[in-house]
Amino acid sequence: DAGVIQSPRHEVTEMGQEVTLRCKPISGHNSLFWYRQTMMRGLELLIYFNNNVPIDDSGMPEDRFSAKMPNASFSTLKIQPSEPRDSAVYFCANRRATSGLTDTQYFGPGTRLTVL
Amino acid sequence: DQQVKQNSPSLSVQEGRISILNCDYTNSMFDYFLWYKKYPAEGPTFLISISSIKDKNEDGRFTVFLNKSAKHLSLHIVPSQPGDSAVYFCAASDGGTDKLIFGTGTRLQVFP
Numbered sequence: 001d002a003g004v005i006q007s008p009r010h011e012v013t014e015m016g017q018e019v020t021l022r023c024k025p026i027s028g029h030n031s032l033f034w035y036r037q038t039m040m041r042g043l044e045l046l047i048y049f050n051n052n053v054p055i056d057d058s059g060m061p062e063d064r065f066s067a068k069m070p071n072a073s074f075s076t077l078k079i080q081p082s083e084p085r086d087s088a089v090y091f092c093a094n095r096r097a098t099s100g101l102t103d104t105q106y107f108g109p110g111t112r113l114t115v116l
Numbered sequence: 117d118q119q120v121k122q123n124s125p126s127l128s129v130q131e132g133r134i135s136i137l138n139c140d141y142t143n144s145m146f147d148y149f150l151w152y153k154k155y156p157a158e159g160p161t162f163l164i165s166i167s168s169i170k171d172k173n174e175d176g177r178f179t180v181f182l183n184k185s186a187k188h189l190s191l192h193i194v195p196s197q198p199g200d201s202a203v204y205f206c207a208a209s210d211g212g213t214d215k216l217i218f219g220t221g222t223r224l225q226v227f228p
Contacts, residue, residue, distance in 0.1 A: 004159070031214065041118075042220035043160070043205060056215065091159050095214075105216070107152075107159025 004108030006092050012114045018080040021111045023092030024073060031095040033105060034067055034077050038088045049075065082115045089113070119143050120208050122219035129226050135193040137222050139206030142187065146208040150216065151180060151191050154203045163204075164191070196226045 005024040013019055025032050033048040047057040052069045060067070064083070069075040079086055089112050093105040121140045129135045139149075147168040152160035166173040166180045166189070173180050179192045193200055206219040 035218075040220070042120075042122075043207075043218035045215055045217075048214065050214075056213070093159070104162045107161065109157065109159050 004092055004094055004106055006090075006108035006111050008111060009109065010112050010114075012116065013082055014116050015083055016081045017115075018078065019082045019086075019113060019115075021077040021090050021092075021113070023075045023077075023108060025075065025092070025094045026096075026106060027073075029094035029096045029106070030072075031097065031105075032069060032075050033093040033095070034075070035091040035093060035107075036088045037091060037110070043091070046077070079113075082113075084115045087113055087115050117142075118220070119146075120206055120217050120219040122204075122206055122222050124222050125220070126223040126225070129196045129224065131198055131226055131228050132195045135191075135196045135200065135224055135226065137191040137193075137204050137206075137224065139189050139191075139219055140187060141189075141208050143208070143210065143217075144187070145210040146217075147211045148209050149180070149182060149189050150207045151178075152205045152207060152218075154205065154221070160205055193224075196224075198226050198228065200224060201226050 007022045034046040035043050037043050046059045047067045049069045067077045089110045091110045092108045095105045119142050150165040151163040153163045154160040164175050164178050164180050166182050171182050182189045203221045203223045205221045207216040
């Protein structure tokens with residue numbers, strides 16, 4: 001298995017532009033998580049899905065952020081409009097089970113976003 | 117407010133010696149704790165975990181200790197190896213949710 005695939009790996013954009021980050025989860029892994037990593041706050045959970053359904057989006061910082069999971073093979077995190085403070089590394093993670101924390105989360109390689 | 121705190125942003129240890137990484141938490145409802153390791157340009161990978169019913173869990177060179185009364189856990193790496201150089205994240209959850217709360221990470225450097 002190729003693991004969690006994220007694209008692009010790097011994104012540089014200008015303030016005000018729309019940014020779309022993509023995640024292809026591991027086949028058969030039914031929970032999907034989007035995280036943001038910054039120096040000041042570490043890894044923050046933004047939103048997670050179980051069986052393609054959003055369960056908790058309380059970590060989404062603002063209405064400028066939105067996430068979708070139209071099917072079990074694909075998820076997007078969109079920022080519109082982007083701002084310099086959104087610059088961070090964004091990770092997608094999967095877990096096989098929809099519950100039970102003893103099941104490991106597998107992380108993708110991340111997308112490094114820079115908003116100028 | 118950070119519920120999981122890693123107060124040491126970095127740690128430098130000589131190869132062969134013990135590395136001790138610390139983590140403090142504030143939420144007394146947390147009952148499951150994990151450590152993840154992250155290399156540059158890669159995502160975090162699971163390292164070791166511990167349930168609140170235990171005070172120690174060991175896996176090879178890695179041991180996690182939990183002190184519930186102090187709301188403190190630590191990761192011990194013995195002996196440390198250069199390949200252990202990475203950022204280590206502590207994470208916690210209350211079991212009632214599927215969410216993990218991560219700390220800010222500690223960068224470990226193991227030098228020869």
